[in-house]
Amino acid sequence: MQDVTLKQIAEILNISITTASKALKDYKDVSPKTRIAVRNLAEKLNFKPNTTALNLRNKESKTIGLLIPEIVHHFFSNVINGVIVEAEEHGYLVIVLISNDSYELEKRQVELLLDKRVDGILVSLAGSTINIDHIKQILKKEVHLVMLDKISTEINCSKIIIDDRKAAFDATEKLILSGCRKIAHFKGPDGPKTSLDRYLGYKDALEKHKLDSGLNLVYTSKNVSLEDGRQYMKQALREHPDLDAIFTITDLVAAGALQYCQENKIAVPGKISIMGFSNWFVSGLMTPSLSTVDQPGYEMGRVAFLQLLKEIELKKTKESICPETIVIPTSVVLRQSTKN
Amino acid sequence: MQDVTLKQIAEILNISITTASKALKDYKDVSPKTRIAVRNLAEKLNFKPNTTALNLRNKESKTIGLLIPEIVHHFFSNVINGVIVEAEEHGYLVIVLISNDSYELEKRQVELLLDKRVDGILVSLAGSTINIDHIKQILKKEVHLVMLDKISTEINCSKIIIDDRKAAFDATEKLILSGCRKIAHFKGPDGPKTSLDRYLGYKDALEKHKLDSGLNLVYTSKNVSLEDGRQYMKQALREHPDLDAIFTITDLVAAGALQYCQENKIAVPGKISIMGFSNWFVSGLMTPSLSTVDQPGYEMGRVAFLQLLKEIELKKTKESICPETIVIPTSVVLRQSTKN
């Protein structure tokens, strides 16, 4: 079953393709009789304008690209979901690409999207990305770009982020307000800005409450893995037996720490409180359930798409675009792994 | 910065568009001199053929659609990942759409994909889908279709599935071999075939080992939620205090059951063994970690794409397509929630 074309409709009705096209688009110079005939036939044959032909003529594809580091990950799954739902709502489809945290892949995938002539691109950078010429390439081609979560300050485009520093501050302060006095931090690797900001937020809270002992209570997790969590929990407790709380770069590490405590019969939160980050799905299911910072992926995805859309539409009216940085609020989720 | 076109190249070199095109595609009727000139210029200007124009002419988009019920879900995240990675490997891009288990959305999304003229569609049905005319529509339009996991037997297309019955049998038998004698099953809702098959597999195992007591040890979970797990665990233990194992439709329900046991100081697996299904990411993190059936989403995604690709290529050579049903093997993952 071939697709129905305007040509076929025109032939059947013995009119020109032009007239058929106009009849369907409410042009004034088509007689009511013709208009109705065309509409009826189009309806009957289930005519759908060929999207590709339209794309070619209009130089727009109603398609955007979404490039993220991971997908099997609660936060990013939510991001994708938010983007896709909001895009669909506005008549856009989303091509999803996963860099698997590899710079090489990310670079190639940007090319794929540009070749595909998408109307815009949403990017969350791979952890290993240092050189960002490929991202600059997007702007050079005048393709709209919005970055989210893992951004680069060197790129002049709109950005959707959370305030990692404030979020970390809030989380740490909650620990302090619950009575904790000696709080360790399992931080992320040195590269990403999020790692640094969360660390700084932690420091801010300690300082505000005059708890910055001068001791080294910060451990840098290289792999940001479950195993890292266990490892550093063990090490931290050995080095500081009177530790009463930890705040981790992400829930996975917190989960590892929690496992270590349970295996070694260390009471959580009796002896030690544990605070994670991101609010993975798993956090609510563990026993005790994990207190954490909710990082609203779905909302970030939604807002990122809307910002991209705004810039796409602005461009059409030839207005100038002023990149915005939108900060999505976070909240601390208190569960059983901390006292209250 | 506008995109470079063949026309521009032709004008600069004072040749026809035709020759420029041919020079780039190794036609024999282009002089070496011209060929080199064109190639050099194309390289210099970073010429990339306009994908949309190619799509229009070749009637193929090198794009497929992937339609799934959920994304914030370990299994489906893996499916998406498998599809995307394998597709990219073969020069295809993937448009992801999420039905959110809604029949209405699914129906509309199929239309979107057909309108978009994708080369093929991968579908995992929404839970609420009963009428499948929209899926038949895909075949009617002669768009390639492969279904995975949540399939419909009424559709004549290739299918990628697991053997739910055998997987459930294996899981239940593991419980039996570990010494369990009174095993309950928390089954899924009555609609989906997977629910039924897992139930039948459970029955098979009991029968084989002559443990089918005639007692009603089967509980039907309506929402397949954490709460359901807790609920039925409570009910089952009240009705059958000597229960020594449960096998659940999915890990989430098992997690709920596990939570109930922990809150009520019921030893797992000392008093009762718990076996889930799907191997969600969370299963490995719980304490005790959950034994389960591994449902290889990534592999299923990969294979589904490859099957779709095979049919797309077969069609090009006008060969006839014979729908295949591919069963991906599963394995039981024994962790701490069962004895060994």
Added chain:
DNA sequence: TTGAACACCGAAACCGTTTTAGTTTCATAA
């Protein structure tokens, strides 16, 4: 009787590429 106004329609250009079916040019064979 002319011309203005209006209603209706369609040819053609356009988007960017590929491919068919020629055309031109030049050297060689008859």
Added chain:
DNA sequence: TTATGAAACTAAAACGGTTTCGGTGTTCAA
């Protein structure tokens, strides 16, 4: 000198729509 053929090139059609512009025919007022 003329036919033959190969080499190198190109016009035009095709993919499927949209839109501009021009044309035709009718009606009505001057």
